[in-house]
Amino acid sequence: MNTGFYIAQQVINAISLGSLYALVAIGLSMVFGILRMTNFAHGDMMMVGAFGTLVLGWLGLPFGLAFLGGIAIGAIAGVIVERTAYRPVRGSADVTLLLTSLAVTYILENLGILVFSSSPRNFPIPDWMNEALQFYDGQITFTQINVATIVLTAVSLGFLGWFVTRTDAGLGMRAAAEDLGAAQLVGLDVNKLIIVAFAIASGFAGLAGILWAAQSGIVEPDMGFTPLLKAFVAAIIGGFGSIAGALLGGYILGALEVFIVAFLPSEVSPYRDAIVFALLIAFLLFRPNGLLNRTQEVKL
Amino acid sequence: MPRLAPPLAPGEETILSVDGLKVNYGAVAAIRGISLDVKAGEVVALLGANGAGKSTMLRTISGLIRPRAGAISFADERIDRLPPARIVRLGIAHSPEGRRVFGSLSVAENLRLGAAARPDRSTMEADREGVYALFPRLRERMGQAAGTLSGGEQQMLALGRALMAKPKLLLLDEPSLGLAPLVIVSIFKTLAELKAQGVTMLLVEQNITTALGLADRAYVLRTGEIALSGAASELRANYEEVAAAYLGARG
Ligand SMILES: Nc1ncnc2c1ncn2[C@@H]1O[C@H](COP(=O)(O)OP(=O)(O)OP(=O)(O)O)[C@@H](O)[C@H]1O
Ligand SMILES: [Mg+2]
Numbered sequence: 001m002n003t004g005f006y007i008a009q010q011v012i013n014a015i016s017l018g019s020l021y022a023l024v025a026i027g028l029s030m031v032f033g034i035l036r037m038t039n040f041a042h043g044d045m046m047m048v049g050a051f052g053t054l055v056l057g058w059l060g061l062p063f064g065l066a067f068l069g070g071i072a073i074g075a076i077a078g079v080i081v082e083r084t085a086y087r088p089v090r091g092s093a094d095v096t097l098l099l100t101s102l103a104v105t106y107i108l109e110n111l112g113i114l115v116f117s118s119s120p121r122n123f124p125i126p127d128w129m130n131e132a133l134q135f136y137d138g139q140i141t142f143t144q145i146n147v148a149t150i151v152l153t154a155v156s157l158g159f160l161g162w163f164v165t166r167t168d169a170g171l172g173m174r175a176a177a178e179d180l181g182a183a184q185l186v187g188l189d190v191n192k193l194i195i196v197a198f199a200i201a202s203g204f205a206g207l208a209g210i211l212w213a214a215q216s217g218i219v220e221p222d223m224g225f226t227p228l229l230k231a232f233v234a235a236i237i238g239g240f241g242s243i244a245g246a247l248l249g250g251y252i253l254g255a256l257e258v259f260i261v262a263f264l265p266s267e268v269s270p271y272r273d274a275i276v277f278a279l280l281i282a283f284l285l286f287r288p289n290g291l292l293n294r295t296q297e298v299k300l
Numbered sequence: 301m302p303r304l305a306p307p308l309a310p311g312e313e314t315i316l317s318v319d320g321l322k323v324n325y326g327a328v329a330a331i332r333g334i335s336l337d338v339k340a341g342e343v344v345a346l347l348g349a350n351g352a353g354k355s356t357m358l359r360t361i362s363g364l365i366r367p368r369a370g371a372i373s374f375a376d377e378r379i380d381r382l383p384p385a386r387i388v389r390l391g392i393a394h395s396p397e398g399r400r401v402f403g404s405l406s407v408a409e410n411l412r413l414g415a416a417a418r419p420d421r422s423t424m425e426a427d428r429e430g431v432y433a434l435f436p437r438l439r440e441r442m443g444q445a446a447g448t449l450s451g452g453e454q455q456m457l458a459l460g461r462a463l464m465a466k467p468k469l470l471l472l473d474e475p476s477l478g479l480a481p482l483v484i485v486s487i488f489k490t491l492a493e494l495k496a497q498g499v500t501m502l503l504v505e506q507n508i509t510t511a512l513g514l515a516d517r518a519y520v521l522r523t524g525e526i527a528l529s530g531a532a533s534e535l536r537a538n539y540e541e542v543a544a545a546y547l548g549a550r551g
Contacts, residue, residue, distance in 0.1 A: 168416065170414060171405070171412065172413065174402070174405060175413050177407060179402060181396070181400070182400035182401075184362075184363075184364060184385065185384060185388070185394045185400070186388065186393075186414055186416050186417065186461060187384070187385050187416050187417025188385060188413070188417070208353065270387055
């Protein structure tokens with residue numbers, strides 16, 4: 001097999017996986033940026049989005065609409081969690097916020113088990129999504145799901161980039177992430193901005209969940225757990241609280257995981273996750289602000 | 301306790317009135333019953349030593365802190381239970397202590413955010429030009445991240461950002477903080493221009509002489525109470541009394 005094609009294939013795989021991590025990590029970072037809280041329930045929005053699409057499919061909606069509906073359900077679920085669970089404890093001690101978001105995770109996952117049982121369910125997708133696209137006599141192969149993942153992530157990121165740089169709400173969100181008190185003083189409605197942040201973050205997680213389920217073919221109540229951990233690592237690598245950092249971290253992590261398996265001796269492959277978390281520890285120790293370090297200069 | 305109170309000139313309309321205000325941080329009282337007022341077109345200075353409660357006063361007016369007792373009215377409307385965003389919309393802009401510009405955003409974006417609460421934003425561009433005319437250095441740096449500005453430029457930006465709200469009342473918390481003497485002079489020259497244009501200000505300062513040079517009236521706070529108040533001209537003439545009020549000695 002041609003080495004060049006092999007590398008190209010692995011790069012495509014890395015972008016595909018990195019896209020999913022980036023989608024989840026961005027939401028985690030966005031919420032942290034404004035509220036200074038790690039939203040552990042964020043991973044569960046993947047589950048909500050995927051089950052949402054599944055149920056809408058059962059109800060007879062065509063896949064495309066069920067797909068969009070799943071994203072919307074994820075976004076709405078995030079907003080509901082913010083209103084009912086997080087807003088009442090806003091401004092409390094860090095440990096209170098942490099416990100609240102862990103509690104929300106347990107409630108959502110158990111709700112998922114209650115309604116859908118804990119065993120994995122098939123996640124049906126249209127046949128065309130499983131079709132493989134082959135190039136150079138099959139030396140580069142990817143499925144339509146890979147294509148969809150990369151394209152939809154690019155579209156979402158384009159939307160987000162436009163939103164945070166070109167709209168007043170996006171500008172306000174960046175301001176609130178930087179200094180919540182000063183944001184209030186210029187008259188920004190912080191509650192509204194936080195709702196928008198949760199809607200976008202959770203919608204992105206919902207999208208990631210649907211794509212994840214489409215790739216693996218199954219959906220289960222605790223499906224968000226591993227991706228959340230990975231997204232957490234990605235967000236830390238990039239710089240927690242920074243949207244661009246989460247994006248960068250997501251793709252770095254995707255590349256790392258794919259390349260460890262693809263290019264290192266096969267004996268190393270089982271240690272993939274160990275290497276990833278070792279990297280996390282290294283970042284926490286030596287570069288806790290991540291790659292896109294945004295040091296706050298205090299000038300007197 | 302308030303002495304040297306100036307006679308109310310007829311026709312002067314009170315725009316802000318604070319009545320019997322008490323504010324606590326937990327069990328600690330920061331403001332222990334303060335009444336003051338600001339009339340339209342006036343510059344009123346709020347003086348006092350570190351920890352006297354000056355910033356707390358401004359933060360309470362802006363709605364960032366809820367008072368324990370007392371009332372705040374702005375243009376005849378009670379505002380002490382309103383959220384900060386509503387208070388800005390009513391026409392109170394607050395340039396906070398330490399400037400608090402949005403460091404990762406550009407100068408132009410900071411100014412745009414200053415107009416965030418305005419219902420009518422059609423003149424936003426023109427107003428931004430107005431701020432650039434007031435502070436030409438901001439125009440030169442409009443695309444630059446605010447965090448990379450010098451301290452003096454950041455203060456200009458904080459002022460400009462507050463002006464973008466087209467406020468009826470401007471709350472200024474130590475605009476001279478940490479600035480070189482020449483920069484302070486230039487900032488206060490601008491404040492004097494604004495005063496000449498009729499902008500109403502409540503100005504918190506440590507710098508007594510500079511503040512009394514600009515203000516029409518002043519209140520001196522000490523540990524959450526008004527120790528002295530009066531016309532700026534009279535307080536200027538009684539500098540020792542002001543200093544004594546600062547330190548808590550009774551003259
Ligand atoms: N967030 C807070 N929590 C608890 N106590 C506070 C807080 N902010 C201020 N205080 C206390 O309230 C009192 C008044 O503080 P304030 O900041 O209003 O003073 P100030 O007059 O603005 O002082 P300075 O000139 O140093 O800025 C001080 O004793 C201060 O320690
Ligand atoms: Mg202060």
